[in-house]
Structure formats: C-alpha cells, structure tokens
Amino acid sequence: MSKTITVLPGDGIGPEVTSAAIRVLKHLFERFNHDVRFVEKRIGGAAIDADGTPLPQDTIDQCRLSDAILLGAVGGPKWDRQSMEVRPEQGLLGIRKAMGLFANLRPVQAFAPLIDASPLKRAYVEKVDFIIVRELTGGLYFGKPSERRGERREQVVDTLAYSESEIERVVEKAFRLAEKRRKKLTSVDKANVLESSRMWREVVNRVAKRHPDVAVSHMLVDSTAMQFIINPSQFDVIVTENMFGDILSDEASVITGSLGMLPSASLRTDKVGLYEPVHGSAPDIAGQGKANPLATILSAAFLLRYSLDMDQEAALIEAAVQEVLERGYHTPDLKVDTGDSKPVDTAGMTDQVIAIIDEKRRSMAEKG
Numbered sequence: 001m002s003k004t005i006t007v008l009p010g011d012g013i014g015p016e017v018t019s020a021a022i023r024v025l026k027h028l029f030e031r032f033n034h035d036v037r038f039v040e041k042r043i044g045g046a047a048i049d050a051d052g053t054p055l056p057q058d059t060i061d062q063c064r065l066s067d068a069i070l071l072g073a074v075g076g077p078k079w080d081r082q083s084m085e086v087r088p089e090q091g092l093l094g095i096r097k098a099m100g101l102f103a104n105l106r107p108v109q110a111f112a113p114l115i116d117a118s119p120l121k122r123a124y125v126e127k128v129d130f131i132i133v134r135e136l137t138g139g140l141y142f143g144k145p146s147e148r149r150g151e152r153r154e155q156v157v158d159t160l161a162y163s164e165s166e167i168e169r170v171v172e173k174a175f176r177l178a179e180k181r182r183k184k185l186t187s188v189d190k191a192n193v194l195e196s197s198r199m200w201r202e203v204v205n206r207v208a209k210r211h212p213d214v215a216v217s218h219m220l221v222d223s224t225a226m227q228f229i230i231n232p233s234q235f236d237v238i239v240t241e242n243m244f245g246d247i248l249s250d251e252a253s254v255i256t257g258s259l260g261m262l263p264s265a266s267l268r269t270d271k272v273g274l275y276e277p278v279h280g281s282a283p284d285i286a287g288q289g290k291a292n293p294l295a296t297i298l299s300a301a302f303l304l305r306y307s308l309d310m311d312q313e314a315a316l317i318e319a320a321v322q323e324v325l326e327r328g329y330h331t332p333d334l335k336v337d338t339g340d341s342k343p344v345d346t347a348g349m350t351d352q353v354i355a356i357i358d359e360k361r362r363s364m365a366e367k368g
C-alpha cells in the first residue's frame with residue numbers, strides 16, 4: 001500500500017537539507033520498488049510570511065494524513081522580533097503537540113573519522129553510543145499557569161505538571177528501545193528536590209517489572225550532566241522529562257563533535273513519527289551550499305526504521321554515511337582525520353551517499 005511522507009522544509013538551510021534527504025529516500029524507494037508519496041507543506045518563518053501563522057491548519061491536516069513527517073529547521077533573524085505567538089518555534093512546538101508526539105529520541109554516537117572534533121579526549125569518546133529519550137509534550141514547557149503576577153508583574157510562576165500515564169508511555173518506549181540495545185536504562189530526575197521527579201521514579205520502577213531483562217538505574221540530573229563529560233560511554237538508553245532532556249541532549253550533542261551529524265525522531269504509540277536534524281536553520285550559511293545534509297539524511301534513516309518498517313534500507317543509509325566519512329568526504333563544518341580530505345558541498349555529499357548506497361546494494365546482491 002502507498003505511504004505518504006509530509007515534508008516541512010522550514011527556514012534557512014531547512015529546504016537544502018530536506019531536499020538532500022528526499023533525494024536519498026527517492027533513490028532507495030525506486031531501487032527497492034516502494035510506493036511512497038511526498039507532500040510538501042509550510043512551517044515556521046516561511047509559513048508566517050505566506051500564511052500569517054507559523055503552523056497553518058492545512059499543514060496540521062496534511063501531517064495527520066501521513067505515515068511520517070520529515071522536517072528541516074525553523075527560525076531566523078527575520079522573525080526574531082515577532083511576538084511569542086507568531087515566532088517560528090511555535091510551529092515546531094505546535095506540530096509536536098498536534099500530532100501527540102510525546103517521545104523524542106536523540107542518538108549520540110561517535111563517528112570514528114570525526115572524533116578529533118570532539119572537545120573531549122579521544123579515549124572518552126571512542127565508545128560513545130547512547131540514546132536520549134526525552135518526554136516532549138508535558139512538564140514545564142506546557143504546564144499552566146505560566147504567567148507574570150502582581151501589581152508590578154514582579155512575580156512569576158511556571159508549572160511542572162505530569163500525569164502518571166504521560167510518564168508511563170514515554171518510559172515504556174524507552175524500555176522497549178533498551179531491550180533492542182544493550183539492555184541498560186538510566187532514568188534521570190531530580191528526586192531529591194522535586195515531587196514530580198519522585199513520581200517519575202515510582203512509575204519507572206513499576207514499568208521496570210514488565211522488563212526484567214533491562215538493568216535500570218536512577219541518576220540525578222546534575223550528576224548526569226557531570227557524567228556526560230567524565231564517562232559518557234557508560235550510557236545506553238537515557239529517559240527523562242522534557243526540560244532535563246532538552247538541556248542534556250544539547251550537552252550530549254557536543255560530545256561527538258558535530259551538530260551537523262545528529263538526527264532525531266519524535267514518536268508516539270503508533271508508528272507515525274516526525275524526523276528532523278538536531279541543528280537549527282543556520283541562517284549564517286543558508287543558500288551557500290555549505291550545509292551538512294548528513295543529520296537530515298540520518299533522520300530519514302530513522303524514518304524508514306520507525307515509521308515504515310524498512311530496516312534494511314535504514315541500515316544502508318547509516319552504513320553509507322559512515323563510509324563517506326571514512327573516505328574523507330566532508331562539508332566545511334566537519335574536520336575528518338582520514339588523511340585524505342575531500343571537501344564537498346551539500347549536493348556533493350548527497351551524491352556520495354547515494355553512490356555508496358548503490359555500491360553496497362550491488363555487493364549485497366553479489367553475495368546473494
């Protein structure tokens with residue numbers, strides 16, 4: 001049956017990196033005879049300019065009809081002075097909420113040819129391979145009330161609210177992921193201070209009983225921030241609430257050295273998901289062919305694996321990305337240490353990924 005991917009290119013380098021990923025996907029779908037349709041819609045600043053809102057209803061309606069969503073990035077200086085409700089970022093928060101995408105997955109993995117770009121010592125980084133599962137639709141970012149108070153508006157309140165079921169569904173997702181990996185789950189909270197964290201721990205311990213083969217530990221968020229720097233390879237799957245996950249995943253993004261390499265997936269209970277690179281719209285390099293498309297291409301691999309059940313195709317993309325770096329190809333943001341540096345632009349990098357996918361397919365076919 002035909003599948004539909006909605007593409008939301010967004011702003012800045014968003015359109016450049018999404019079209020690179022679409023080229024890779026279309027190539028694979030053609031080679032493997034998959035019937036997949038792409039529909040493009042507006043979000044963020046591009047939607048503000050055209051429709052007066054960062055998230056047009058038409059975009060939400062189309063996403064609801066889709067099997068998966070591929071997003072570039074939103075934002076840029078052009079919209080920085082807009083009031084909060086009509087900022088590009090509202091498009092992103094709004095689509096996650098409208099689609100009920102409650103689990104954000106961010107892998108943190110060392111790519112051998114890029115390790116020297118990490119601010120940490122090589123020995124700490126070499127074995128890093130973990131994934132952060134961040135709760136995405138609850139907690140401080142959505143709790144009400146969130147307002148200024150008092151005669152002079154001299155007081156302020158934000159609310160950190162969770163229900164047991166909101167915690168349980170994301171924790172369950174993290175356990176299932178851990179079962180497919182090294183069977184080790186770290187739940188991160190601030191249970192020595194926050195009531196919400198104490199309830200979080202209770203739910204984690206309850207869900208753990210359904211997954212006896214996964215080793216669970218609890219870690220305070222401040223200690224986790226430290227452990228990321230002194231021993232990042234100890235982690236396998238990390239699960240945490242919205243704001244802790246936001247901060248920790250940005251900290252984790254620098255461990256492996258390049259923002260242009262990090263994919264993400266936002267999932268819910270069924271197979272529908274939204275896939276996007278971790279980086280922003282990089283207005284400083286937009287339109288110059290300098291954008292590294294690999295984070296979005298790796299996000300497309302996630303899309304194949306989690307939303308379309310195409311594991312083999314996803315693995316081909318991931319192997320091709322590893323191989324382009326090993327062969328020395330790099331966009332200006334990457335410093336590869338293969339001794340054989342081959343600078344390429346966005347399109348050149350995409351061409352290489354596609355060429356290696358074909359090489360790998362041919363050698364798989366020859367091996368039978």
Ligand code: NAD
Pocket residue numbers: 013017072073074075076077089092259260276277278279280281282283284285290291292293295333
């Ligand atoms: P950014 O990630 O856009 O850029 C940070 C730096 O990394 C820049 O020097 C940029 O050139 C570089 N960079 C980022 N992605 C790259 C890529 N694929 N290839 C090569 N270099 C890359 O973060 P920022 O500068 O803080 O934010 C710029 C805009 O993006 C802001 O409007 C911000 O609100 C928005 N933003 C959007 C998202 C999102 O859509 N998910 C995330 C973060 C920031």
